[in-house]
Amino acid sequence: MHISSDRREDFELTVATERPVALRHGKDLVSPELFERLTEFCAEEYGHERSAAERIMSEALALLDVMGQTGEGLSPSQVVDPGWHTFILHSPEYTEWCQRRYGHYIHHAPKSRYRDRATMVDVVAKIRAHGYAVDERLWGTKADCNQPTCCGDGPCC
Template sequence: MTTTIQERATVDARRLISSELRATLVAAVRGKSPVLTEEKAERGVGQMLAFVAASARSDKTLSPSPLVDDFWHAFLLHTKAYQDFCEQTFGRFVHHQPGFLDKSEHGGKALRERTVDVITLAGYELDMEFWPELNLADCTQCHAGCSDSPNGPKTV
């Protein structure tokens, strides 16, 4: 007996908004961060939309990466477009509630891991360049040359 495993196709969240609105958001973010290429800004809009869509459908607290949050802020500043998007796509407004999470319950890397898991389970493409803190080690004494390791750089 042969078992076939099919990978589930992912959705590019950029398709959730019009190309005109996408271009507006790309321009807004690039206006504040001119070092961003247009291509990376396009991908960032997609990651923000995937995050907002996953948040709208999740009963758990999720948190964007700082970079994804920059894209969300750009969308929030276009209040009518953001409100219309939320109402049309989710049937309700998705609020941005920054900062006041209990770190012991919703802290750091664990929360971001949950966030990317929920985005993935919702079927959206994930671009790990926009979630860089998930690539950081959770160690303080790995002795692999880190700054606080005995093998790390010496400072006098």
């Protein structure tokens, strides 16, 4: 089959736009060594399994990056908030990271009453819009399951 040069360009453009785009992860915003220290602290301080602490830290870093880029104050979920606390408690690293990346310190001003599902859906959408993979289980935005069958993600579990 022969494709004219005009059709070949159309075809190549179509193929190029259909390639999946790799999503970013918050853990890539810091060195592997720092991510390891933060994860260990989060696991120990807040009683999380290591795998959960890794996910929490990655989500917290993605949240911070969106806030740093936009200047918008966003609420972390109750589950993700310890990741932000963990980084703040490593104050020299946190301060340097904020200053180097955004030119200012990202302050934590708790507003726990703003953690309803609608707010978390909005925060997740903003993080996703900045190219991050989002673990919705940590934000409380994963679809609810139907009882008595439990999917492992909803409030019935």
